[in-house]
Amino acid sequence: MPESAFEGLRGLHLFEAMAEQHFQALMRGAFVQTFPPQIELITEGDPSDFLHVVLSGSVDLFSNWNDRETSMATVRPISTFILAATIRDAPYLMSARTLEKSRIALIPSDEVRVIFGLDDGFARAIVTELAQCYRSVIKAQKDLKLRSSTERLANYLLRSQIRADGEAEFELGFEKRRLASVLGITPEHLSRAFKGLQSHGVVADGTRVRIEDRKKLERFAKPNPLIDDPVK
Amino acid sequence: MPESAFEGLRGLHLFEAMAEQHFQALMRGAFVQTFPPQIELITEGDPSDFLHVVLSGSVDLFSNWNDRETSMATVRPISTFILAATIRDAPYLMSARTLEKSRIALIPSDEVRVIFGLDDGFARAIVTELAQCYRSVIKAQKDLKLRSSTERLANYLLRSQIRADGEAEFELGFEKRRLASVLGITPEHLSRAFKGLQSHGVVADGTRVRIEDRKKLERFAKPNPLIDDPVK
DNA sequence: CGCTATGTTGATCCATATCAATAAGTGTGG
């Protein structure tokens, strides 16, 4: 495996502080693979064999229960997923599938746990990462419990616009049916939620969205840093 | 402050592995206080000044947005809350109030961060703790997105029964209006959800609940370890 | 070019919220 394949990894906050020899040890058992779209990478309930890192493309984390399915989160480069399962040596709580063609690094979980025991810098980096993940989920849960579906969509769009560097018009990034699942509603209802936002200056054409007047949309959406700010 | 006040703390997984001198350092700035019921201990958005540990009683974590409020979790002895905010030196994402008379230990957040930087055992213990917290919230989110309110109640009761050592009859532990908020529904709807469970062998009398036939209730609730198991 | 997926729209149904009235506790001061 050429060293360059792991180039992106070393720069990740998670691997930055660790000793070079430990990084090397981690990488020895690791490999990078490119997957086509719609490939199921992991299945919930399985033991956590590998820590995954999305290098390019994107990955959908989803869950099933009683023949229902819901999308929990989208993982974009460069970040890891199922870190918590790896650390606790516990089964995956979510399944994962590629949304598009994606390069994924796979690092053996037992190796991660060994190095976690040896390298203090690594252990500390994991703390920061996990605390971040935890706070993200709490925000998602507040979003779910405190807002109606149209409010969730409105705030989602406001966040998307920021990710798109504030451009008035931007791409949704994935299919509407998945957006619906992320927001916890049906595709039909999403259509109607978009319509409901027209009066607040939202124009949707397929997967392109334009926010005519951000201030106006904000008056409706009432974004809040304790729910919508990705860093805070 | 008598040493005995912190007795319970030292045995906590979080503080178990750390060097005695570091534990002492943490405790120097810490104090234990007893609060009456319904006292707001922290307010979301505030900077995280203290890591809190519930020694006795119980604490409700809740959030507000746009004049709505929802209960996010209940913290019981002996465990900490707002660890993630402390570590990231970020504002609280949730508010906290005592549900009953409670003894709480308060440990200055900056001190926690200093010792986190010095003590590797402490850093590692925090990882395990955070990974656990993270997985709990993920489970809560799956519960919310994949289940109807009656299904959530049914599974909640099954979990409560386990906490009550499997007794057929047990106490809910708090008011129904709070349970409603935890489940993400209105108190009125909770009344109806309880009625809906009568045919599955659930008898509710005030704050006492009896599960006549666990197997029967399970057939309806379909509990799943990846949502309902507190440890997995 | 025709398939198959996805998205939209309409009609209807269902889960849950809201509003209102009543009942049942619970605590407080006299």
Add this chain to the structure above:
DNA sequence: CCACACTTATTGATATGGATCAACATAGCG
């Protein structure tokens, strides 16, 4: 110990958010 106020729980009536089902439109795609 009672009377009162106050909160909580229940029940009923109604409204609404969102799901479901069906039909159609549209867009990728082999």
